[in-house]
Amino acid sequence: MEISREIYWNVGNSLTTIALMYFFTFLAMGYVVYLFYKRYKVYQLGKPLNRTDNLAERIKFMLTNMAGQIKVRRRSRPGIAHSIFFWSFTILFIGTFLVFVQADITDLFFDYVFLKGDFYKVYSFSLDIAGLVGIIMLGGLFIRRFVFKPKSLVTSKEDTIIHILLFAILITGFLIEGVRMAATELKTNPEWMIFSPVGMVIANMLSQVSDSVLLLSHKIIWWVHLFIVLAFFIVIPVTKLRHMFTITANYVFKDNGPTGKLVTLNMEDETIESFGVSKVTDFTWKDIFDADACINCSRCQDVCPANATGKPLSPMSVINRIGNAAFNDPNINLIDDIGRDSIWSCTTCRACEDICPANNEHVNKIIDFRRNLVLMEGEFAGDEVMQAMDNVEVNGNPMGLAMASRGDWAIGLDVVIMSDTYEIVKNPVDVLYYVGCYASFDARNQKIAKNFVEICNASGIKVGILGKEEKCCGEPIRKMGNEYLYQELAKENIENLGKYNVLKIVTTCPHCFNTLNKDYRDLGFETQVEHYTVFLDRLEKENRIPMKEEAFDCTYHDSCYLVRHNDIDDQPRSLLNAAGANIIEMDKSRKNTSCCGAGGGRILAEEHLGTKINIARVNMAQETGAPTLISNCPFCLTMFEDGIKMADCEDSLVVKDLSEIIVERLKKS
Amino acid sequence: MKVLVCIKQVPDMESKFKINANGTWFDENDLAYRINEYDEYAIEQAVQLKEQLNNVDITVLSVGPARVKEALKKALAMGCDDAVHIEDEQSSLKEPFQIANFISDFAKDKGFDIVFTGMQSQDRGSGQVGIILSELLNMSCVSTIADFEYKDGITVKRELEGGLKSVIKVATPVVLTCQLGLNTPRYPTLPNIMKAKKKELLTIPSTELFSVDSSYEIVNFYHPQKSGGSLILEGTVSELVDKLIGILKEKTSVL
């Protein structure tokens, strides 16, 4: 006789059993659908948003990420435990599904049984191992949560219930198998038992139990298992277990980018009465849905640089408060509920979004709150931010320096001012260098601008600048909520850039780069834009930069706006290596980089709360023991210069921009 | 209640000023313009009074070339109800007395209860227009107010030297010139910016208003010799101390 298992052995496959089983199952599933439907109504409180375009691609993304548990494993230990648990449970689910397929379809209608023979051997063995591994992983996660109690992990009643249910399902499952095998295989086909190893162990333990006890126990445990599973189903929509569906859906409904793209508000629409978000109903359905995808793993909070330095901001809490309002009291003012200190503290570094296994979108919600505060209430992160915005409005830079002197740093250098049409015709430029406010006006950063020009000259690249026609790109303004002023600046810049048919724009500031390359596209800007590290890396690989390699030790800080917003982490390293660098990486590098604190418009603001973000990062650099910290962003450079002074480590650490390393090594002709 | 706010558009003081061809004023190219800081306090105070009393109509007025319309729009966005642009391409060469006469010719039959304006302009700094206006319109006038209260009439505090203030009560109609510290001008919210686009902006060429002759001539307009221009001094400490004291006595009035 071929190895197989009698489905419905002992519980009977009579109509009573089947009918009752399906009756309760459908009842439970119906209730589950109802519970999800109620939640769906709450999502509908939000505004419409199309997240189903390119559906095939979205589904493929979801399948890859769900199957691969890719974001889950960003935190390797609990991540691997969850992944294995997930795969185990998936295998068990497939196992049960196959039983349903055979019992209710193939066997019932076609007399076809496939759970037998070699297939069954593989099937049964896989399920047993999956179940065992599942229990072990669950045990590990249980110990982590309830015994080790990691500080940031929030544990509530629902976590206890979920653990109990999961253990119960797996254990009763094995008991059913073990009892069944004790009453059948143990006696009739002991050679089959090895293909259900866990069941075999249990069966052996029950070898002395009488058949009648075994049969009765089996029936009881079978029905208990069914009801626990149904209870599990019912609990799904009302606990974080819903993430099985909501996170899956969240992967489908992902933001197709580009990364960090903000919604460009329609300033012309006179019917719009309110801008930004203060209540749940101002959000889109997706913003509310994110709260249901959140499983409170607190990874976002753990990587948040503001949270790490004592600000009241917790990205997880922002998501939760929105969900709390949506499901309990949609009329509350979310800004009062979450708190202005939290809202203004965000640096938009996107570490939260990058690490979130649920693929939630934290940052744009915070910027939506900021938009409401600025555009509707005229409230800012501080008086100094209002002053900076005023300065940008009048003079096109947050320092409030004379706009006519914006190009003065370039006086005497081999740089063409684009409006100097006579010069342009004589010597057409290869690239337009978009300088940015800091490189134009701040003495420390003007060096970077001059360096960039020098490197280009040495490489035979002709550079042009807008000079006084250039205004602030608007990035910190936009991130601080002033969408109106940002659009005014952007339109003016786009108009000025459009006057000159440049093929390529290069910038030394990741924020300008990000803004011109993404934000400006919504306003019709089409010119190609590159960050200077990508531009120079290409030139270097083509051997066009006359640089003499000179060895040195350093550590490299990945700017948030390069690595997380734009996936640029190889090119700067490649340039550094070409220059002779021995890069001693910090623990938090590449995608895990830790913000310098100046993003999100915070470069304009005073840091009053908690400890300084820039000092925290400087300390991380110091821990590498490298004497030089390399960065390539004017904000990072400014923050690190300040941070090094404040941390009193000028003797052991020096910060340099990547351009300075290259210039130091340019061969003098 | 009818309130008039008189504002001037001035170049941002961070600008690098170049002398114009005639040597009478600075070249207006390449300058970033803004509302005169002291006039911002005037606008804000008028808007706060409107929020307090509700039944207040604020007219904001400015004398100048076409570009001052931007300043008027910002004032409307801050909360003024309607705007008047007295258009004059040569306003920067006109004298305070001439400017005040344009304004008084416009305002004389409008029945304004209070006129708010800045105590002086950041570019010319004459500090005369507001006060002359009060004389021409036969209104009371208190200058340099750093505090304003409307409760059973108007009580203001003038800012005197050394942190001292004087408390003055005055009845309408009155001209009040505003000093730094009176209030914090609000940032216009977006709905207000959009509403401002629909508010009335009346343009009156200055040639249609009462004109007086000039009372003085501009002999010269120039950059003073930079008393150092980053004069770098090196030497022994005592030499440097003596040198500095000498320079301070010569170039400043503090010693």
Next chain:
Amino acid sequence: MKLLLVGEYQEKKLLNVTYDLVGFANKLGAEKVMVASGYESDLPKFDGKLYLANANDVGEYNPSVHKQMILDVVEKENPDVIVFIHSSFGWDLAPRVATALKAAQFTEVIDFKDGSFIVPSCNSKLRRELKAKTNKTVITIQAGAFSPLEEPIGSVSVENITPLGSSNVEFVSYEEAEAKGLDLTKADIIVTAGRGVGKKDNIPIIQALATKLGGELGASRPVADNEWVDHSHQVGTTGQTVSPKLYIACGVSGAIQHLAGMKKSEFIVAINTDKDAPIGEIADVLIVADVLQFVPALTNKL
């Protein structure tokens, strides 16, 4: 040339700045006559005539009546120029008198040359040279621009006057300044401590210079952040923006945020061991020296 000088009294005392008017008259070698609303108990010391209205009757701030007082004396004395101090009293009254006389008015005069008055413009970045076309001229003079070097001596001959007219304002009282968090924007002199000062214990050196000059202590951002000096002293874009007559930056390198907060100062002295410190770009004088040596020496010599 004949000058009518308008003296100032406050809280029953003659204000010392009144002697700037005398200094101005002496510099021009002009004939002078003074008018004031004041008190016989505190008369100015100079040789000349003083028309005195009794401030007990006429008040210390009463523009319409004071205007009349001055016009009465103008009628009697027929001066060429009526001179006020550019003070809260002077700049309030001068335009009223000028309007009544249809006279040209020049504000904050800092010099007189070949019949023209010189006034500052645009935060003192520029100068205008103006010549009146009218018969009479009204001017306000910048306090401190014409201060006499000598001690005031002499005695006035007083003629009491009683201007007619009604007040259109009601003076209620004076109010002293509240100790409301340091307001550096009103300081005429600021001495700022930068990182070059070294440590908190050295701050008193800088404070001593500030006190000696009658000015306020300022702080650069790192100094405030390190809490060597309270945050209320911070100068810069995230502190206070100031424009004093004299700004002395001690050991301040000149980060752009600091420069933005003080570059409107009329005269800037920087003390720094680094000749190339960015602050040198806006300083009028850069003293290349160690702050800890130079500042005490300067304080002692003053």
